[in-house]
Amino acid sequence: MSNFIVDHFKDVAKLITESAISLQVPISEAIALFTLSLKHGNKILACGNGGSAADAQHFTSELMGRFEKERGPLPAVALNTDTSLLTAVANDYHFKQVFARQVYGLGRAGDVLLAISTSGNSSNIIAAVEAAHKLEISVVMLTGRDGGILSKTLNPNDILINVAHSRTAFIQEVHAIVIHCLCEGVDNHLIQLD
Numbered sequence: 001m002s003n004f005i006v007d008h009f010k011d012v013a014k015l016i017t018e019s020a021i022s023l024q025v026p027i028s029e030a031i032a033l034f035t036l037s038l039k040h041g042n043k044i045l046a047c048g049n050g051g052s053a054a055d056a057q058h059f060t061s062e063l064m065g066r067f068e069k070e071r072g073p074l075p076a077v078a079l080n081t082d083t084s085l086l087t088a089v090a091n092d093y094h095f096k097q098v099f100a101r102q103v104y105g106l107g108r109a110g111d112v113l114l115a116i117s118t119s120g121n122s123s124n125i126i127a128a129v130e131a132a133h134k135l136e137i138s139v140v141m142l143t144g145r146d147g148g149i150l151s152k153t154l155n156p157n158d159i160l161i162n163v164a165h166s167r168t169a170f171i172q173e174v175h176a177i178v179i180h181c182l183c184e185g186v187d188n189h190l191i192q193l194d
């Protein structure tokens with residue numbers, strides 16, 4: 001029997017090493033976009049489904065709380081956390097609208113939306129991106145596989161961070177690293193200014 005545990009660690013380690021090269025530029029660009037938005041007094045919205053919902057709230061909690069260094073709170077809201085709101089919108093309208101509705105309610109021009117989808121094909125994430133575009137909110141898309149439909153909806157100011165792998169688990173494991181790099185980069189920029 002093959003040792004799937006050792007294989008998992010080895011295979012994701014290879015993907016992490018490859019991603020360090022391929023994702024360095026879009027991650028740096030996303031850090032610059034988030035930082036500029038926050039410096040202008042705007043906020044970050046984030047959304048995802050399942051494991052990516054956990055990733056979205058992981059990111060916003062490290063902005064609103066703290067990452068590694070002491071600083072003030074940075075305005076950031078995960079759109080997948082309020083079960084009353086999510087069930088009401090899904091029940092009364094459509095599950096596709098659960099994030100878009102909140103983008104329309106909370107979003108303002110100049111904010112940035114972090115849209116996370118390992119397939120790039122989740123309809124509620126695509127609808128959230130459409131809502132963001134209507135409000136002149138730039139989008140950082142954190143995706144996997146070939147980026148799916150989401151990657152085809154990029155506006156010129158948007159940034160695609162795509163982990164080109166077919167296993168959802170591996171994509172999510174790299175996404176966790178990307179999220180920590182985003183937090184570290186934003187802190188490096190903003191704490192220098194203090």
Ligand SMILES: O=C(CO)[C@@H](O)[C@H](O)[C@H](O)[C@H](O)COP(=O)(O)O
Pocket residue numbers: 049050051052053116117118119120121122125168169172
């Ligand atoms: O965490 C996992 C699988 O590792 C699952 O919960 C996964 O996130 C869910 O199936 C999501 O609904 C997948 O959506 P997406 O990433 O394709 O947008």
Ligand SMILES: [Zn+2]
Pocket residue numbers: 051169172
């Ligand atoms: Zn998972």
